[in-house]
Amino acid sequence: MVRNLTVRDLPELYETMGLPVDPVDASSGLTIHYLQQTFTRFPFTSVPFRPNYFSFLFVQEAFGRYTIDDQVFDVRPRTVYFTNPGNYRIFEWHSITDTCLITFSEAYLKENVHEDVYRDFSFLLTETVEPRVLSKGQFEVVRRLYEQIHSEHLGHSPYKNRIIGSLMVALLLKIKEYFFQNYNPIYEGNRSSQIVKTFKRNLERHFRDLVSGSVEVPLRVQDYADLQSLHVNYLSSVISNKTGKSVSAWIADKTIAEAKVMLQDPALSVKEIAVRLGFLEAPHFSNYFKKHTHQSPAGYRKGHLLK
Structure with a gap:
């Protein structure tokens, strides 16, 4: 099956x-x-x-x-x-x-x-x-x-x-x-479940800090492994086996979700959103957003405002 x-x-x-x-x-x-x-x-x-x-x-x-x-x-x-x-x-x-x-x-x-x-x-x-x-x-x-x-x-x-x-x-x-x-989801389940839940918590906390400007550099897969004192391959294996998505895919989905929220605020420029999410250049952010959503940040913003 x-x-x-x-x-x-x-x-x-x-x-x-x-x-x-x-x-x-x-x-x-x-x-x-x-x-x-x-x-x-x-x-x-x-x-x-x-x-x-x-x-x-x-x-x-x-x-x-x-x-x-x-x-x-x-x-x-x-x-x-x-x-x-x-x-x-x-x-x-x-x-x-x-x-x-x-x-x-x-x-x-x-x-x-x-x-x-x-x-x-x-x-x-x-x-x-x-x-x-x-x-x-x-x-x-x-x-x-x-x-x-x-x-x-x-x-x-x-x-x-x-x-x-x-x-x-x-x-x-x-x-x-x-x-x-x-x-409290952290204290429920077996070791693998706790690793997944802690990873989700860390992902959520880090992106909250990114969006607020408390930190400027996005975490990599290795960084999320270090936060739990795990080998990067072990973290990757647990996350993929338990959720069906890689750590990189979780990071990408979170990035797009936060980008969509900020794009609804017309006071924020695309360049500022890119900086807040840790992109060095606005075109890099635009290409990343388009790759994952099949529309540009400006196109998404326009469509939301029309709604």
Whole structure:
């Protein structure tokens, strides 16, 4: 069974499996839809894949199984799943009556929720979170929130992303309340899991310092290994095996996510953004951004302002 299919968003996954992609426009960085509109024949088993996005699955009524890395979980009514980028997974559906799926990118979180989103929601950095079955009252609370997000997502308000961002804050706070009070991802899991989580923490902290101007030089793969007193080859092996992405790919994705946030501020020139992210020359930054997004920084900024 192939374990190396990495998908950048939900439409790409659905297209791979021959499922309709119309309900899952990912252009904003967020998708939300009801699975009973997509899955109509059962049983259904997905291809094995690694997503490059976060997801919340809210199961009002459905049955199936979810495999995350080497763990298998049952899906049943009032289950809430949270997964983040990188984990190997397969899902199986036996029946779906009412289930909502939200997916979102890190860039979406930073653009619409908060630039320092991991400070308040550290659970977003964890690798595997066991699903929770909520009480009827708890599930009703989160159901009202995701229904509002779905309604706004279908609407045409000029403030749509800001409204959804605010609703996402409320949803994340409720998930934190029901799942993760006093949670610290650094102290959970085996040695490999701790290495991955510490790497993600170090990556987030360093880019926060870069953007704020506290440091000027971006860290290399060797630097991230040194921070954990690990051989660079060992760090690279652990990160690649556990997340399906190399350390360099994590750094590149973080660079692009931070660049997109700053490009939304018209007061910052492209040259200044390049300097803040550690590029010696603005053209080098522009070429790097275009390589990873297929558009120039100026083109991305213009498209965002038009929205």
